[in-house]
Every structure is written in structure tokens, then in C-alpha cells.
Amino acid sequence: MPSLLFYLFAALTLGFGLMVVTARNPVTSALSLAMSFVGLAALFLSLDAYFLGIIQILVYAGAVMVLFLFIIMLLDIKEEAGKTPNYIAVGGAVALAAMLALQIIAVATSRTEGKKTMADAALKLEATGAAMEAAKTSLPTITNDLKEGTLPDAKLMGYTLFSRYGFHLQVIGLLLLVGTVGVVVLSKRDKEAAS
Amino acid sequence: MITLNHYLVVSGILFALGLAGVIARRNILIIYMCLEMMLSAANLALVAFSRFRLTDGLPDYAAQSLVFFTITVAAAEVAVGLAIIVALFRAKQSVDVESVNKLQG
Numbered sequence: 001m002p003s004l005l006f007y008l009f010a011a012l013t014l015g016f017g018l019m020v021v022t023a024r025n026p027v028t029s030a031l032s033l034a035m036s037f038v039g040l041a042a043l044f045l046s047l048d049a050y051f052l053g054i055i056q057i058l059v060y061a062g063a064v065m066v067l068f069l070f071i072i073m074l075l076d077i078k079e080e081a082g083k084t085p086n087y088i089a090v091g092g093a094v095a096l097a098a099m100l101a102l103q104i105i106a107v108a109t110s111r112t113e114g115k116k117t118m119a120d121a122a123l124k125l126e127a128t129g130a131a132m133e134a135a136k137t138s139l140p141t142i143t144n145d146l147k148e149g150t151l152p153d154a155k156l157m158g159y160t161l162f163s164r165y166g167f168h169l170q171v172i173g174l175l176l177l178v179g180t181v182g183v184v185v186l187s188k189r190d191k192e193a194a195s
Numbered sequence: 196m197i198t199l200n201h202y203l204v205v206s207g208i209l210f211a212l213g214l215a216g217v218i219a220r221r222n223i224l225i226i227y228m229c230l231e232m233m234l235s236a237a238n239l240a241l242v243a244f245s246r247f248r249l250t251d252g253l254p255d256y257a258a259q260s261l262v263f264f265t266i267t268v269a270a271a272e273v274a275v276g277l278a279i280i281v282a283l284f285r286a287k288q289s290v291d292v293e294s295v296n297k298l299q300g
Contacts, residue, residue: 121249128251
């Protein structure tokens with residue numbers, strides 16, 4: 001059953017991904033990309049990354065795609081009707097992408113590490129919880145969740161982000177601030193040029 | 196059974212699709228969407244590695260933190276990039292990459 005769901009969502013992700021590349025209408029592309037991201041979020045969930053799966057839907061399928069659709073409709077972009085595609089570029093793109101995909105698949109499948117199944121990499125929740133309790137770590141909620149056999153994904157993610165990567169998190173916050181200021185500056189109409 | 200290879204193959208094909216789109220398409224917005232697709236493909240590979248290479252019986256949260264940062268950077272990048280596209284459209288009245296040819300000899 002989990003493998004059936006994997007194939008379903010992998011097909012969803014790749015099928016709509018193909019539609020993003022081939023659709024003539026930019027709105028079709030954008031909506032296909034949103035569906036592709038939903039499939040990808042489901043794959044994240046199947047990998048026990050619940051927090052990232054939700055973030056993927058909220059940020060990508062929500063915020064980013066709304067921004068894309070907003071810009072497409074703001075600029076009022078029409079279908080590229082009548083324009084013939086550049087066949088040299090299309091041929092080159094297909095050849096290059098096929099070669100890259102084959103190379104990635106060849107490298108990925110040549111390792112014995114890659115043949116691990118979910119059963120080989122089973123989570124050891126209770127054992128880790130017991131070990132954390134024995135080591136007297138000051139993380140009571142995470143330890144309790146682990147001892148009960150549930151994966152406290154968001155709590156562990158938050159713990160990692162705010163302990164090991166606290167400085168990086170602040171740098172990312174600064175980056176978002178700079179991005180916001182940059183967008184405002186870029187979008188402002190030049191007053192001297194307008195008058 | 197689903198192995199790590201399955202996820203890596205999906206990630207690789209998604210990345211190649213994005214690359215094909217960036218090379219073949221001429222609409223700059225679609226090129227931008229394909230870039231986002233390539234970033235997501237890399238995220239999928241990272242999450243798969245994090246799940247299949249356990250540390251202390253738990254997924255490797257260092258890898259998932261990297262994915263979190265990648266998503267944040269991608270969101271900031273989309274905002275700035277779309278502002279640049281709007282500025283470009285104001286200057287050229289077109290989103291075709293071939294209309295940007297001022298540096299062509």
C-alpha cells in the first residue's frame with residue numbers, strides 16, 4: 001500500500017512537472033507547478049518529514065504560486081500563439097535533460113547504499129527516547145513523545161533550528177528582510193523618469 | 196518495496212525536466228518556474244537522504260534544516276526575481292528572453 005501511494009504521487013509530481021515545461025499557456029504552467037508541488041509534499045510526508053511537507057504546501061503551493069499567478073495576470077501575458085518553438089533549443093534541451101537524467105539514475109543506482117528499504121532504515125523511537133532519558137537531556141516533551149513511539153517531527157526540527165542552527169536562522173531572517181526591501185526598491189516607479 | 200533509489204530517480208527526473216524547461220522555453224516566467232522545480236528536486240533528494248541515513252534512530256535533522264533554509268531562500272529569490280521580471284516587462288513590454296538583446300553584437 002505505501003508503495004502504491006509512492007508511485008501515485010511520483011507520477012503526479014513528474015506528470016505535472018512535464019506539463020509545466022510543455023504547456024503553451026503560462027497560467028496552465030503555474031497551476032501545473034502547484035499540483036507538482038503538492039505531489040512533492042506528499043512524497044515528503046511519505047519520508048516522515050511532516051514539517052517540511054506542510055511547509056512545502058504553505059510556502060510553495062501557497063505563497064510562491066500565488067505570487068506567480070499574480071504576476072502573470074498583472075502583466076496580462078497571452079498564450080504564445082503562432083510562435084514556432086526554437087527547434088534547435090528544444091532538441092538540445094531534450095538531449096541534455098535525457099543525458100543528465102540517465103547520468104543521475106546511473107550514479108544513484110550504482111551504490112549499494114541506495115538499495116536500503118524503509119524496513120532497513122526503520123526509526124528507533126522508543127530506544128532513542130529511553131537513551132535520551134538515561135542521558136538526562138533537558139528535552140522532556142521530545143523524550144516523552146519518543147518513548148510513546150511517536151515521531152515529534154516539528155519539535156525536533158525546531159530544536160535543531162534553534163540550537164545548532166540558531167545563527168543561520170538569524171542570517172536567513174536578515175536575507176528575507178533584504179529581499180523585502182529590495183522588492184520595494186525595484187517595484188518603485190522612478191519619479192524623475194516618469195515626470 | 197520502496198528503496199532510496201526510487202526517491203533519487205524521481206528527484207533526478209524532476210531536475211532534468213526543470214533543466215529542459217530552462218533551456219527550451221523562451222517565456223522568462225516559465226523559465227523561472229522551471230528553476231523552482233530544480234530547487235525542489237534537490238530538496239527531495241536531501242529529504243530522502245535524511246530519512247534513509249538515520250542518526251540515533253531518528254532522521255537526520257541537519258539535512259532537513261538545510262531543506263528548510265533552501266525553501267526560505269527560494270521564497271526570497273522568487274520575490275526579488277519577479278520584481279526584476281516586472282521591471283523588465285516595463286522596459287521591454289515583453290517577457291520573451293529573446294527581446295533582451297541589447298548586449299548582442
